Amino acid sequence: EAGVVQSPRYKIIEKKQPVAFWCNPISGHNTLYWYRQNLGQGPELLIRYENEEAVDDSQLPKDRFSAERLKGVDSTLKIQPAELGDSAVYLCASSLAGAETQYFGPGTRLLVL
Amino acid sequence: AQSVTQLDSHVSVSEGTPVLLRCNYSSSYSPSLFWYVQHPNKGLQLLLKYTSAATLVKGINGFEAEFKKSETSFHLTKPSAHMSDAAEYFCVVRSARQLTFGSGTQLTVLP
Numbered sequence: 001e002a003g004v005v006q007s008p009r010y011k012i013i014e015k016k017q018p019v020a021f022w023c024n025p026i027s028g029h030n031t032l033y034w035y036r037q038n039l040g041q042g043p044e045l046l047i048r049y050e051n052e053e054a055v056d057d058s059q060l061p062k063d064r065f066s067a068e069r070l071k072g073v074d075s076t077l078k079i080q081p082a083e084l085g086d087s088a089v090y091l092c093a094s095s096l097a098g099a100e101t102q103y104f105g106p107g108t109r110l111l112v113l
Numbered sequence: 114a115q116s117v118t119q120l121d122s123h124v125s126v127s128e129g130t131p132v133l134l135r136c137n138y139s140s141s142y143s144p145s146l147f148w149y150v151q152h153p154n155k156g157l158q159l160l161l162k163y164t165s166a167a168t169l170v171k172g173i174n175g176f177e178a179e180f181k182k183s184e185t186s187f188h189l190t191k192p193s194a195h196m197s198d199a200a201e202y203f204c205v206v207r208s209a210r211q212l213t214f215g216s217g218t219q220l221t222v223l224p
Binding site: 003004040041042043044045048056091093100101102103104105106107 | 117122145147149154155156157158159162164203205207210211212214215216217
């Protein structure tokens with residue numbers, strides 16, 4: 001069974017440019033999460049989806065970040081415009097509805113110059 | 114509110130010797146606790162989880178952890194380290210459907 005798929009794996013952009021990350025969760029997983037992991041720290045939740053509904057986006061910087069999960073399957077996280085401080089690894093995870101165990105993708109490593 | 118403190122940012126052991134990675138937690142509710150491992154350029158992998166059943170939890174690759182409510186601790190142990198155990202380890206508390214990660218412990222295994 002395929003795990004959580006993320007692309008791209010690496011991205012280098014100049015500040016003020018837009019960037020988008022894509023995630024395809026494990027088949028059948030209703031819940032999808034986006035995390036940001038800064039260097040030397042643990043991941044921090046940005047947004048959680050239950051099917052296509054964003055049920056927890058309190059930590060998402062809404063002035064420049066947006067996310068969507070239009071059909072309740074794959075999801076896109078966007079930053080526009082990117083800032084130097086956005087350099088981090090962006091992780092996607094999924095789980096069955098109500099399940100405690102989350103399964104993580106390999107992440108997208110973003111470097112903003 | 115919930116939080117996790119991993120007491121050591123780096124731990125170094127020799128191959129074949131025991132591993133101890135320390136974790137203390139704080140939670141307003143009865144927590145579920147996890148240990149995840151992250152190898153370079155790979156996704157986070159679940160090692161083990163505690164969900165209010167047995168206080169001694171066995172995980173993959175010979176790791177285990179003991180939940181001690183009186184000490185609010187959930188330390189990760191392994192009797193004998195292997196070179197392949199070198200990675201970063203995260204202690205995680207789950208409460209109210211939200212995961213809170215510790216800052217991680219980098220484990221180095223020396224030959």
